[in-house]
Amino acid sequence: MMANWGYQDGSGKYFITIDTDKCDGCGACVEACPQGVLEVGEDPADPLRDEPVAFAGEEQRKKLKFACSPCKTYLTSVDGAESSMPTPELLAEERQKLPCVAVCDKAAITHSW
Ligand code: SF4
Numbered sequence: 138m139m140a141n142w143g144y145q146d147g148s149g150k151y152f153i154t155i156d157t158d159k160c161d162g163c164g165a166c167v168e169a170c171p172q173g174v175l176e177v178g179e180d181p182a183d184p185l186r187d188e189p190v191a192f193a194g195e196e197q198r199k200k201l202k203f204a205c206s207p208c209k210t211y212l213t214s215v216d217g218a219e220s221s222m223p224t225p226e227l228l229a230e231e232r233q234k235l236p237c238v239a240v241c242d243k244a245a246i247t248h249s250w
């Protein structure tokens with residue numbers, strides 16, 4: 138199942154998606170995340186699931202754009218202002234380097250922005 142954690146506002150869609158069929162709850166992404174965005178535990182989207190799984194914490198998922206911005210330097214210029222949107226190819230390449238994405242050897246995490 139694809140579990141989407143985040144929100145949409147006037148400036149865009151800010152979702153972290155966990156493929157719960159791939160995630161084995163190893164916790165590597167929790168260790169790698171410098172902002173404490175990710176947690177591993179009982180699946181909030183599927184209470185019937187027995188195995189632990191990764192998800193964005195309840196408080197963090199309401200402010201993902203800001204919580205993840207230190208990792209997403211490719212979206213901001215040196216003065217912190219939003220830069221022009223990178224090409225889709227560059228964006229896809231840069232997302233693969235995010236600490237949470239890079240550390241997940243199950244390729245279970247994707248970001249929408
Ligand atoms: S690193 Fe990947 S497999 Fe491990 S808990 Fe995080 S999302 Fe799941």
Ligand code: SF4
Nearest residue numbers: 170172174205208237
């Ligand atoms: S991009 Fe990934 S590692 Fe960085 S703060 Fe967001 S969830 Fe954490």
